[in-house]
Amino acid sequence: MAKELFGTDGIRGVPGTPPLDDQTLFATGRTLGGFLRREHGSAHALIGMDTRESGPHIAAVLAAGLEKAGASAEFAGVITTPGIACLVRQNDFQAGVVISASHNPYHDNGVKLFSHAGMKFPDAVEETLEAEILRLRPEPVSDGRPALVANHARHVEYLDFLRSRMIDTANLSGLRVVLDCANGAAYQLGPELFRALKADVVPMGVNPDGRNINAGCGSLHLEGLQKRVLAEGARLGVAFDGDADRALFVGESGHVVNGDGVLLAVARYLKAHQALKNQRVVATSMSNLGLERALAHEGISLARAAVGDRYVLEEMLKSGNNLGGEQSGHIIFLDDSPAGDGLLTAVKVACLVALRGSLGSLVEGLKDYPQKIVNVKVKSKPSLDSLPEVARALAEAEAALGDNGRIVLRYSGTEPLARVMVEAEHDADVQRYSQSIANALRSSIGA
Numbered sequence: 001m002a003k004e005l006f007g008t009d010g011i012r013g014v015p016g017t018p019p020l021d022d023q024t025l026f027a028t029g030r031t032l033g034g035f036l037r038r039e040h041g042s043a044h045a046l047i048g049m050d051t052r053e054s055g056p057h058i059a060a061v062l063a064a065g066l067e068k069a070g071a072s073a074e075f076a077g078v079i080t081t082p083g084i085a086c087l088v089r090q091n092d093f094q095a096g097v098v099i100s101a102s103h104n105p106y107h108d109n110g111v112k113l114f115s116h117a118g119m120k121f122p123d124a125v126e127e128t129l130e131a132e133i134l135r136l137r138p139e140p141v142s143d144g145r146p147a148l149v150a151n152h153a154r155h156v157e158y159l160d161f162l163r164s165r166m167i168d169t170a171n172l173s174g175l176r177v178v179l180d181c182a183n184g185a186a187y188q189l190g191p192e193l194f195r196a197l198k199a200d201v202v203p204m205g206v207n208p209d210g211r212n213i214n215a216g217c218g219s220l221h222l223e224g225l226q227k228r229v230l231a232e233g234a235r236l237g238v239a240f241d242g243d244a245d246r247a248l249f250v251g252e253s254g255h256v257v258n259g260d261g262v263l264l265a266v267a268r269y270l271k272a273h274q275a276l277k278n279q280r281v282v283a284t285s286m287s288n289l290g291l292e293r294a295l296a297h298e299g300i301s302l303a304r305a306a307v308g309d310r311y312v313l314e315e316m317l318k319s320g321n322n323l324g325g326e327q328s329g330h331i332i333f334l335d336d337s338p339a340g341d342g343l344l345t346a347v348k349v350a351c352l353v354a355l356r357g358s359l360g361s362l363v364e365g366l367k368d369y370p371q372k373i374v375n376v377k378v379k380s381k382p383s384l385d386s387l388p389e390v391a392r393a394l395a396e397a398e399a400a401l402g403d404n405g406r407i408v409l410r411y412s413g414t415e416p417l418a419r420v421m422v423e424a425e426h427d428a429d430v431q432r433y434s435q436s437i438a439n440a441l442r443s444s445i446g447a
Helices: 022-040 055-068 081-090 123-136 153-164 189-196 223-232 259-272 289-297 309-319 342-356 388-404 427-445
Strands: 010-013 044-049 072-078 095-099 109-115 176-180 200-204 236-240 247-251 280-284 301-305 323-325 331-333 371-377 405-411 417-424
Touching (some): 022 044, 022 055, 022 095, 022 109, 022 123, 044 055, 055 072, 055 095, 055 109, 081 109, 081 153, 081 342, 109 123, 153 189, 153 342, 176 189, 189 200, 189 342, 200 223, 223 236, 223 247, 236 342, 247 259, 259 280, 259 289, 259 323, 259 331, 259 342, 280 309, 289 301, 301 309, 309 323, 309 331, 331 342, 371 427, 388 405, 388 417, 388 427, 405 427, 417 427
Parallel strands (some): 044 072, 176 236, 280 301, 280 323
Antiparallel strands (some): 010 109, 236 247, 323 331, 371 417, 405 417
16 A cells, blocks of 8 residues: 555655644654554553754654653754664663754655664554544644653663674774764764774764755765875765765775675675675665676675665565665664664775775675666556556566666665666666656656
């Protein structure tokens, strides 16, 4: 069943307007509190947020809703999304709530919910929650708001966990690392973590003002990080997104390594140490064909799940794999955590760089096939199979590319967009077919 409120990454929108208006937020808190009391007999939730100016108000309204349902909430203040997932899993919380819109601009925000296991709720649970939220939404919002005071001891606990997950034989002492924290949730935690590991830290994007999160910095804007790595003579650059559940990397020569490169580097290390379960890595339909072929050269198979770290995790749990992730930088180290965690990924990659000498050596042999993603604004999201013009363009492209290319056509789970991804051996084919399919989408359902 299609969900009205929940996308692939929680509830997302513009604060003050549905679904992030006070009535929906209050109903969400009430619904979550009631659900937790029915499921667990008690209801204690941990709330965290990134640095967007709308975060404190949203947190207060959600906490008021929880309180109305007889639940209680603890506030962790500004903390990463995977930080909340980690703390919920390790403590006596029945759920976690994160207020963030990840890599989106400051004027967007969102609400992400995590179960006691530190994982996003399954689709079936989200459907149940959504039905109750919609039922309660017309009811009035309580006037009172609980005072939320951040418990920064939770930050210390999370940093302790991250330090405990570094590779034992690695020594980060003196390793010069540039951290672009996107003026987001990692702006304090990232530098604190790497300084505690004795690295030589050069921080960027650590002056949030409520509106500059992801603005010309972080994982969507790597140019500044590339320049800084070269200027500082750093061994490694790391770029987080707004809630730091993803990380992208820059090597000492200024080259970018995305999630595909991380999966290859880590898979090689785990296999060499007899620790890669089933000799298999889980990625998504967006991962480059080059990754699949590089892994095959190492005797490692690649499974593809639907786009979204929740679906990568589902496949990993189902098939007994311990490494998976997305090209965008969400990496799941299941032996350590079920959550994609940019800070954890950064620690692992920094350890591998310290052991091997350079990021480039870790991804040697990875050839990226030309790939292009075209985003098309849409006015509705009908089944793509129901659009004859799109079906014709897609069939033509697939017939022409055969086994030497891939096409992924899907809707965004968080925005009114259709995404066209075309990958092929020759860039001319990529350009031609990505545009032909995108044009068919525009004429059929373009906004």
